[in-house]
Amino acid sequence: MEPSYVMTGLTAATMVQDADGYGLQRDAAIVVADDKIDWVGPASELPSRYAGLDRQHHGGRLVTPALIDCHTHIVHGGNRAREFEMRLNGASYEEVARAGGGIISTVTATRGATEDELLQAALPRIDALIAQGVGVVEIKSGYGLDHDTELKMLRAARALGRLRPIRVVTSFLGAHAVPSGMDADVYIDTICLPTLEAAHAEGLVDAVDGFCEGIAFDTAQIARVFDKARALGLPVKLHAEQLSHIGGTALAAKYAALSADHVEYATAADAAALAAAGTVAVVLPGAFYTIHETQAPPLQAFRDHGVPMAVGTDWNPGSSPLGSILLAMNMACTLFRMTPAEALAGTTRNAARALGLTDCGVIKAGMRADLAVWNVSDPAELSYGIGINPLNTRIFGGVA
Known part of the structure; x- marks a missing residue:
């Protein structure tokens, strides 16, 4: 079992369907528990039960599903x-x-x-x-x-x-x-x-x-x-x-x-x-x-x-x-x-x-903690660049 932790300092493109297409959450926090996402939302609303977990600050970077x-x-x-x-x-x-x-x-x-x-x-x-x-x-x-x-x-x-x-x-x-x-x-x-x-x-x-x-x-x-x-x-x-x-x-x-x-x-x-x-x-x-x-x-x-x-x-x-x-x-x-x-x-x-998969592809509680943290702030940059790889960190099943 991997330790639980909180990711902060993020703009999260959750990719949950909504009007803007990205499901963007600014100044977001993501709680990873073992290999799953336990919570995601505004950092200001992080529940107190997660207060004791290690925190990883990502400097305003974009996070998407892997x-x-x-x-x-x-x-x-x-x-x-x-x-x-x-x-x-x-x-x-x-x-x-x-x-x-x-x-x-x-x-x-x-x-x-x-x-x-x-x-x-x-x-x-x-x-x-x-x-x-x-x-x-x-x-x-x-x-x-x-x-x-x-x-x-x-x-x-x-x-x-x-x-x-x-x-x-x-x-x-x-x-x-x-x-x-x-x-x-x-x-x-x-x-x-x-x-x-x-x-x-x-x-x-x-x-x-x-x-x-x-x-x-x-x-x-x-x-x-x-x-x-x-x-x-x-x-x-x-x-x-x-x-x-x-x-x-x-x-x-x-x-x-x-x-x-x-x-x-x-x-x-x-x-x-x-x-x-x-x-x-x-x-x-x-x-x-x-x-x-x-x-x-x-x-x-x-x-x-x-x-x-x-x-x-x-x-x-x-x-x-x-x-x-x-x-x-x-x-x-x-x-x-x-x-x-x-x-x-x-x-x-x-x-x-x-692929018939239901446990990945979006960032929400209960999904696998398969995430990609990017050295960009706007999700459109991922499609805009030609021959550019802005990946900062890939997280697979909660493990970077």
Whole structure:
């Protein structure tokens, strides 16, 4: 058990929903008891029962919930710098994929790596996120596309959460791409679904994801994966409408998915469906930027229908080699016209919702004491800076 203490001298962006978007409390105090927040409010109203606790004064700094990166692929082998060159020379994301590059090239490198090699390669990536105030990270499989490698990736992801002070949420992304020379339906039946069952039996899966796109799987194929997830009692999420509109967002809504991610080609009707389902729209500006996409997600439709919006890095070796959640926030604002308050909500309370988490993402009594103290006074500064990391202290489960 960690000792209890009081944090003072803070401007708290509690991220509890209110009119200003930040839930700001000036001259705030936060009481941490073991790994939980016990009290938060104006310092002048601190209850007398906390008078004997140690105090930590933070000099007027901003405190937010620890950030959450709700969409990553940071466990993988190799890199795709050569494909970066190809795209700069005019090749599209689809052309790279159909030429044997893209996801398949990472599959080859990941299959050739040992579990420990995958773990060691991912540690610097997880450390980079921790250094930017991240307390929760989602990590997907999907670069194995066979039974053994998918399990190897998920075991490495779980190990990251044991080796570092960060919470790892795993997603099984067996339906990420069709292996070379294999029929998509045969792959779903003979590899993807049995591997999902094995991963679930081993306790390696928190959610089930898929890539619903013309170069990957159609809605009927993804529905079969989601049916298996439902039978196993697992929530689902989906890469949907990234490159075209083939019905993935509507499918995600039909299955009450935790999130629909990318969603550049989603429509107002899709936004209405997501709102009705309670599904989060996760925008991923790193991929939009890297593959030179021109159609931005329909943020105004999401606003109009009350769809919660989250922001992630989509850190992966091909379409989004973006290792900065703060830069993702800036890009969501500059490329998609998200407001700074929406971007911070997108990496705190809405990101938690996109992962099905209810004990983090806001600063209030009873939540985990996962906090980030910043060398800024205005929360908009977190989205304003480009290549700037103003983190002062990250607190994870009450421990700095």
